[in-house]
Amino acid sequence: MSSQTTTDNDYESASAGASSDVASFEPHRKGFVGHFHDMLHTTPALVPLIVLVGAIIVFGLLLGSKFFSPFALTLILQQVQIVGVLAAAQSLVILTAGIDLSVGALAVLSSVLMGQFTFRYGIPPAIAVALGLTVGTAIGALNGWLVSRVKLPPFIVTLGMWQIVLAANYLFSRNETIRSQEIKAEAPFLQFLGIKFQLAGATLTLGVLLMLGLILGLAYALRATAWGRHVYAVGDDPEAAKLAGVNVHRTIMSVYMLVGFICALAGWVMIGRFGSVTPSASTGMMGNIQSITAVVIGGISLFGGRGSILGAFFGALIVGVFELGLRMAGADPQWTYLLIGVLIIGAVTVDQWIRKVSA
Amino acid sequence: MTKTLTRKAGLLGAVALGTLMAAPAFAAEHASASACLITKTDTNPFFVKMREGAAAKAEELGVELNTYAGKIDGDNETQVAAIETCIANGANGIMLTPSDPAGIADTVQQARDAGILVIALDTPLDPIDAADMTFATDNYKAGVLIGQWAAGQLGEAAADAKIGLLNINISQPTVGVLRNQGFLEGFGIDLGDPNKWGDETDPRIVGHDVSDGATDGGRRGMENLLAIDPEINVVYTINEPAAAGAYEAIAAMGREDDVLIVSVDGGCPGVDNVEAGVIGATSQQYPLLMASLGVEAIAKFAETGEKPEATEGKNFFDTGVGLVTDNPVEGVESISVAEGKELCWG
Amino acid sequence: MEPILKGRGLVKRYGKVTALDRCDFDLYPGEILAVIGDNGAGKSSLIKALSGAVIPDEGEIHLEGKPINFASPIEARDAGIETVYQTLAMSPALSIADNMFMGREIRKPGIAGKIFRKLDKAAMEKFARQKLSDLGLMTIQNINQAVETLSGGQRQGVAVARAAAFGSKVIILDEPTAALGVKESRKVLELIKDVKARGMPIVLISHNMPHVFEIADRIHVHRLGKRLCVIDPKQYSMNDAVAFMTGAKVPDEAQAA
Numbered sequence: 001m002s003s004q005t006t007t008d009n010d011y012e013s014a015s016a017g018a019s020s021d022v023a024s025f026e027p028h029r030k031g032f033v034g035h036f037h038d039m040l041h042t043t044p045a046l047v048p049l050i051v052l053v054g055a056i057i058v059f060g061l062l063l064g065s066k067f068f069s070p071f072a073l074t075l076i077l078q079q080v081q082i083v084g085v086l087a088a089a090q091s092l093v094i095l096t097a098g099i100d101l102s103v104g105a106l107a108v109l110s111s112v113l114m115g116q117f118t119f120r121y122g123i124p125p126a127i128a129v130a131l132g133l134t135v136g137t138a139i140g141a142l143n144g145w146l147v148s149r150v151k152l153p154p155f156i157v158t159l160g161m162w163q164i165v166l167a168a169n170y171l172f173s174r175n176e177t178i179r180s181q182e183i184k185a186e187a188p189f190l191q192f193l194g195i196k197f198q199l200a201g202a203t204l205t206l207g208v209l210l211m212l213g214l215i216l217g218l219a220y221a222l223r224a225t226a227w228g229r230h231v232y233a234v235g236d237d238p239e240a241a242k243l244a245g246v247n248v249h250r251t252i253m254s255v256y257m258l259v260g261f262i263c264a265l266a267g268w269v270m271i272g273r274f275g276s277v278t279p280s281a282s283t284g285m286m287g288n289i290q291s292i293t294a295v296v297i298g299g300i301s302l303f304g305g306r307g308s309i310l311g312a313f314f315g316a317l318i319v320g321v322f323e324l325g326l327r328m329a330g331a332d333p334q335w336t337y338l339l340i341g342v343l344i345i346g347a348v349t350v351d352q353w354i355r356k357v358s359a
Numbered sequence: 360m361t362k363t364l365t366r367k368a369g370l371l372g373a374v375a376l377g378t379l380m381a382a383p384a385f386a387a388e389h390a391s392a393s394a395c396l397i398t399k400t401d402t403n404p405f406f407v408k409m410r411e412g413a414a415a416k417a418e419e420l421g422v423e424l425n426t427y428a429g430k431i432d433g434d435n436e437t438q439v440a441a442i443e444t445c446i447a448n449g450a451n452g453i454m455l456t457p458s459d460p461a462g463i464a465d466t467v468q469q470a471r472d473a474g475i476l477v478i479a480l481d482t483p484l485d486p487i488d489a490a491d492m493t494f495a496t497d498n499y500k501a502g503v504l505i506g507q508w509a510a511g512q513l514g515e516a517a518a519d520a521k522i523g524l525l526n527i528n529i530s531q532p533t534v535g536v537l538r539n540q541g542f543l544e545g546f547g548i549d550l551g552d553p554n555k556w557g558d559e560t561d562p563r564i565v566g567h568d569v570s571d572g573a574t575d576g577g578r579r580g581m582e583n584l585l586a587i588d589p590e591i592n593v594v595y596t597i598n599e600p601a602a603a604g605a606y607e608a609i610a611a612m613g614r615e616d617d618v619l620i621v622s623v624d625g626g627c628p629g630v631d632n633v634e635a636g637v638i639g640a641t642s643q644q645y646p647l648l649m650a651s652l653g654v655e656a657i658a659k660f661a662e663t664g665e666k667p668e669a670t671e672g673k674n675f676f677d678t679g680v681g682l683v684t685d686n687p688v689e690g691v692e693s694i695s696v697a698e699g700k701e702l703c704w705g
Numbered sequence: 706m707e708p709i710l711k712g713r714g715l716v717k718r719y720g721k722v723t724a725l726d727r728c729d730f731d732l733y734p735g736e737i738l739a740v741i742g743d744n745g746a747g748k749s750s751l752i753k754a755l756s757g758a759v760i761p762d763e764g765e766i767h768l769e770g771k772p773i774n775f776a777s778p779i780e781a782r783d784a785g786i787e788t789v790y791q792t793l794a795m796s797p798a799l800s801i802a803d804n805m806f807m808g809r810e811i812r813k814p815g816i817a818g819k820i821f822r823k824l825d826k827a828a829m830e831k832f833a834r835q836k837l838s839d840l841g842l843m844t845i846q847n848i849n850q851a852v853e854t855l856s857g858g859q860r861q862g863v864a865v866a867r868a869a870a871f872g873s874k875v876i877i878l879d880e881p882t883a884a885l886g887v888k889e890s891r892k893v894l895e896l897i898k899d900v901k902a903r904g905m906p907i908v909l910i911s912h913n914m915p916h917v918f919e920i921a922d923r924i925h926v927h928r929l930g931k932r933l934c935v936i937d938p939k940q941y942s943m944n945d946a947v948a949f950m951t952g953a954k955v956p957d958e959a960q961a962a
Contacts, residue, residue, distance in 0.1 A: 072447045177461040225822045226810035236796040243794035245808025275465030280530040282434040305798045327444040330425045
């Protein structure tokens, strides 16, 4: 490229004679902070885990054996089981850079459907549960279709769906609570996930085991299957994922359908935990905020593609530990909300720091 | 005016003192008995008064008291978690104003199985015997009193009254049903099913709406009712904040002199509103008494194992109700606004 | 010699705008064909038609003499045409290995793969490492590091390596040096020559005339939605090329397409 370039061209004339050195590919900065930063980058669930262990230790020291007992510690698991299951669902959506405001309402509607199918229409409880799960999945599919095909923002779609589902819940249930005694007598299967067993002072329910199994199963699927990698890729950059050969529509549909299914499961967990079926359960109003809180404290980025579902589980547990610990200490409940607010802002700050990779 | 101010300042001091005493709860580890108070929310003055009454009595008897509250009215989950905390803390007794009287029954049973005395305050559980005892205002009677008073005020015109009812919320909690149906009964209307509102066929009823027991909700609900029939002349409200909201809506139409508003609660702002003519009459209840009697019962239970008994002829312990108005109606027992002010809360 | 990738009479309209106007295209085996043209000349529509990202309204495309109709980039990829997009189409938060295998992951053999759909990470990492070192990119030490921790040149390198690893017939490179500094551009140009040396035909879209004239065997000049001419970089200057592109100069009959 000599004879031509000597003429009066104005393209990068300087670069023509530039050295042909290889670009430098040295590893980036190290040192303690660097190492820690790398570790957080590869294992984002580490921060909430540290906070969780720290919180348990602090409350253990403050409250002694009352808190540091198998009873109290497993009580936390029981208290977070609904939010934990919803947070698992919320994690999936948020990993795709979406958000689902309808999770709590969907759980309540599913529990109401399971109950009313059994009591109003006399459908066998097992089939009623299956129907509830099916409806949950179908509503999830509708959310997914509106997001993926109609290209509406997830926030808008699920904001609408939240109201629709909540209203449908009140209309369908006619505001009737199905009492625990009736369920126990006539359809104990609905309370299946409430079955308790004792283990050296610890109390576990099937609902708690379901939550743990769900979290571990999803953690495996996200980490070790192609589907999981696609969920991350779609959340990170849907355009890039599409060009790289990921079926973005199918991935988003699968996520929202799975989320609907998991929310319906949460509805079944609710029947187990509260015994009764209540259309006015506050999960319908607050389940979305609670699950988003757990997910954010768990270090999952609201911008999608980053974080781990274990983090969200730790996030739910952190909230549970704070709530129980502060309650047992007799503190004003407002302190709990105040601290959770601090945690949310702290978690997002850490997330921003982790994302700054080339600093 | 000066007198009111002084009294209010004194009240404020008492509240502050109560809070101070309640806050360092785990300093009193060696108390003879421990009690939990779980209210629907911790912002409603009714529950603030309840906590105040409980805290004062607990201090007097040396009972350790922990208080909990739901995030919003209707928040069953937080109340369930609070009961579980009380079990874990090894409390002797729990006083509970249930947000979801049927939904929470299972958790209450767990507490009773753990040997804890459970007293429902203000709102009975569903079924009522799910708790060891209920300390409450006779809400039905409270309703009947304002119903009778309203009918008495109207006299002949009661036969052509146009009635709007502002309830609490669409889930029809027991307390809301009792007050509503009591009012209709007192007014002389056929109830249909006394366990729910909305099934009455009397043409004098314009409609039922909800207020969430708050001023903004009351105004919105009243506007809805006025949209159905602007000629409404009798308004039942679930409580006084809802009544204040309803009054705003009515005044906006310039009909404040033609409409009779009745309410239930007896909070100080409510009684002030009776004095100001915003509310015609209100049935006053006594939350402070409920809570202090509850603490007493728990202390006694911790000491002797004896459970409280129901008021004769009722399936709960009646803490009393008084009709507050300066326009008494013959045949309906009432107290004056001045007396009501002495006894009011919030 | 028969072109490996051939387009004839390609037309693509967007509403009233005609992006491709009966355009022809030829890529011969083993060559680097540069595609140059002014902004809006329809270069990217041409490339998208060849890579399956848009479906032409009219015209035919032949790969190795056989007619093809791609409905998506995935179909083009399955047929052996790999494209490195200007945006690189990589997920920054995922690892190099994850990105190289995105959409074509390898599953473990046996039950773990069939029922639990477990990925064979070891095999994928080994393959990725192999491909990177083939292209002399093994200075990247950790195959599991996130792509966003790489420099621009390294990312480009990984994207080219991905295309070279899977593209069996044709590789299309869209502005591979546009976002890079001088040194990194140099490195990437070496990489492209490396890939060509393995006998892989390459389509290179670039605005950078020195880069085009350095590595292209032939230059396809695109103007007003069609191929204006094909020139030999050894016989024309960059100024000529720019003049053709902008219409300041009309090519001889001999070169005109």
